[in-house]
Amino acid sequence: MAVFVAFFLFLGYGFDRFYVGDGDFVFPFGTFAALGVGGVSAFSSYYSGDRAVLLSTGAIPIERALGALAAAANSPDASALLVPEDDALKLRQLDNVVEEMSIAAGLPKPKVYIIPDSDPNAFATGRDAEHASIAVTRGLLDTVTREELQGVVAHELSHVRNLDIRLMTVTAAMVGAIALISDWTSRGLWQGSSGGGSRRGRSKDKNGAAIVLLVIWIVAILLAPLVGQMLAMLVSRRREYLADASGAELTRNPLALARALEKIDQAHAPTHSIKRGTAHLCIADPLGKVIGLRQGGVADLLASHPPMANRITALRQMGFLELGHE
Amino acid sequence: MWILLGVIAVLVFWGVALYNRLIGLRNQVLNGWRQIDVQLKRRHDLIPNLVNTVRGAMEFERDTLTQVMEARARAVSAAGPADAARKEGELSQALGRLFAVAENYPALRANDNVKMLQEELTSTENKVGFARQFYNDISTNFNTAQQTFPSNVFASMLGFKPAELFEITDATERQVPSVDLSMRK
Numbered sequence: 001m002a003v004f005v006a007f008f009l010f011l012g013y014g015f016d017r018f019y020v021g022d023g024d025f026v027f028p029f030g031t032f033a034a035l036g037v038g039g040v041s042a043f044s045s046y047y048s049g050d051r052a053v054l055l056s057t058g059a060i061p062i063e064r065a066l067g068a069l070a071a072a073a074n075s076p077d078a079s080a081l082l083v084p085e086d087d088a089l090k091l092r093q094l095d096n097v098v099e100e101m102s103i104a105a106g107l108p109k110p111k112v113y114i115i116p117d118s119d120p121n122a123f124a125t126g127r128d129a130e131h132a133s134i135a136v137t138r139g140l141l142d143t144v145t146r147e148e149l150q151g152v153v154a155h156e157l158s159h160v161r162n163l164d165i166r167l168m169t170v171t172a173a174m175v176g177a178i179a180l181i182s183d184w185t186s187r188g189l190w191q192g193s194s195g196g197g198s199r200r201g202r203s204k205d206k207n208g209a210a211i212v213l214l215v216i217w218i219v220a221i222l223l224a225p226l227v228g229q230m231l232a233m234l235v236s237r238r239r240e241y242l243a244d245a246s247g248a249e250l251t252r253n254p255l256a257l258a259r260a261l262e263k264i265d266q267a268h269a270p271t272h273s274i275k276r277g278t279a280h281l282c283i284a285d286p287l288g289k290v291i292g293l294r295q296g297g298v299a300d301l302l303a304s305h306p307p308m309a310n311r312i313t314a315l316r317q318m319g320f321l322e323l324g325h326e
Numbered sequence: 327m328w329i330l331l332g333v334i335a336v337l338v339f340w341g342v343a344l345y346n347r348l349i350g351l352r353n354q355v356l357n358g359w360r361q362i363d364v365q366l367k368r369r370h371d372l373i374p375n376l377v378n379t380v381r382g383a384m385e386f387e388r389d390t391l392t393q394v395m396e397a398r399a400r401a402v403s404a405a406g407p408a409d410a411a412r413k414e415g416e417l418s419q420a421l422g423r424l425f426a427v428a429e430n431y432p433a434l435r436a437n438d439n440v441k442m443l444q445e446e447l448t449s450t451e452n453k454v455g456f457a458r459q460f461y462n463d464i465s466t467n468f469n470t471a472q473q474t475f476p477s478n479v480f481a482s483m484l485g486f487k488p489a490e491l492f493e494i495t496d497a498t499e500r501q502v503p504s505v506d507l508s509m510r511k
Contacts, residue, residue: 101456
């Protein structure tokens with residue numbers, strides 16, 4: 001995260017020095033402007049984003065799902081909604097598991113949602129513990145046992161507890177700001193060659209270190225969108241490991257979460273309900289195994305989740321089933 | 327002169343921050359202790375429902391059912407935390423025997439009401455356990471905050487005492503409960 005901030009500040013510094021300020025360092029209008037625009041879009045999603053995300057996935061509040069089941073059970077026309085017998089039990093178990101985990105974490109109970117998708121996945125959203133929501137797909141309920149569900153819910157609640165949503169919002173703001181600075185610069189570099197020539201001429205009179213800095217900065221600008229995205233995904237992957245560990249701390253049962261991840265990995269087809277924008281909030285990458293199958297550096301760098309095998313190994317080490325690297 | 331004032335100001339701010347942090351942790355510890363009571367009371371209220379639901383089907387297990395109800399009555403009327411801890415432990419053991427015996431009745435296993443009630447009781451047992459776990463976790467945080475250097479120099483002066491962790495006082499609770507699944511009765 002510190003690397004990310006440093007990278008952003010370096011870009012902003014260069015932008016303001018070379019571009020806005022004619023070679024001298026002036027008040028960093030450019031950096032603040034970019035951060036402002038990026039920040040506005042990101043933080044507006046911070047406040048209303050959880051509703052948008054839940055709507056986009058078609059999530060149903062658990063109370064409504066339970067009510068629909070009760071109504072279907074009581075009505076004589078049972079063919080309208082062919083619900084399995086233990087469906088009400090599973091929904092009740094989910095509700096209880098979420099409450100158990102919030103007791104273990106000392107947090108208020110988040111709102112619970114069901115996503116009618118047969119692929120097992122889960123995500124958490126909400127800007128802080130008082131406004132959090134946890135959504136689980138029907139496929140997850142059908143695949144894992146109660147113990148494993150506890151592990152998955154603990155992982156999601158840990159995202160809430162560690163304020164990962166807030167962190168990823170700030171990260172998204174900076175990625176946006178980096179993209180903006182890069183965009184403004186690249187327009188200027190192409191358009192302003194005549195004006196830039198005189199600018200560069202003037203700064204040539206100053207010391208050579210400024211030239212070197214300019215060159216480094218231009219290279220950074222060209223790579224900026226890609227590097228920004230990579231750094232953001234690096235942050236996301238580290239927070240996934242942290243959520244795994246915090247979840248194991250809540251349940252004191254890392255092996256159950258490891259088994260759940262194994263099951264999710266085996267069953268995993270792309271979760272169509274969860275769109276790209278919310279991918280980083282889920283427990284398993286909902287964009288499907290496309291990136292996972294492509295081995296190699298680039299694919300790993302752009303993935304929002306660590307490889308499942310690494311996560312499972314880390315959890316088994318916590319459960320003393322494998323040797324650590326201590 | 328100014329440097330001395332600056333140093334004193336920093337120390338005062340640090341002291342205030344430490345005091346506020348310890349106050350916050352102590353209140354969380356007290357809350358955590360009361361949360362255990364909340365879950366225990368919930369268990370007391372659920373048990374008569376369960377017993378009434380299974381009573382018809384488990385008529386041969388009258389002894390087990392009676393033991394559960396008597397253990398609940400004793401736990402409700404317990405006096406003092408140590409006594410309550412012991413009685414709650416006995417109630418947990420009685421419930422465990424009831425769950426194990428219920429496995430012998432296939433009709434009960436298929437009954438949705440019974441499954442729901444078993445789920446509620448399992449969840450309540452879990453919640454009691456997690457409430458105790460949270461209490462121990464937050465008490466450990468509190469004790470660590472008090473005992474690390476340099477806070478330990480000032481903590482007792484400011485009136486903070488280490489919190490007691492929840493522990494089993496009765497050695498019999500540490501034994502694995504014996505479960506008799508034979509059909510003798």
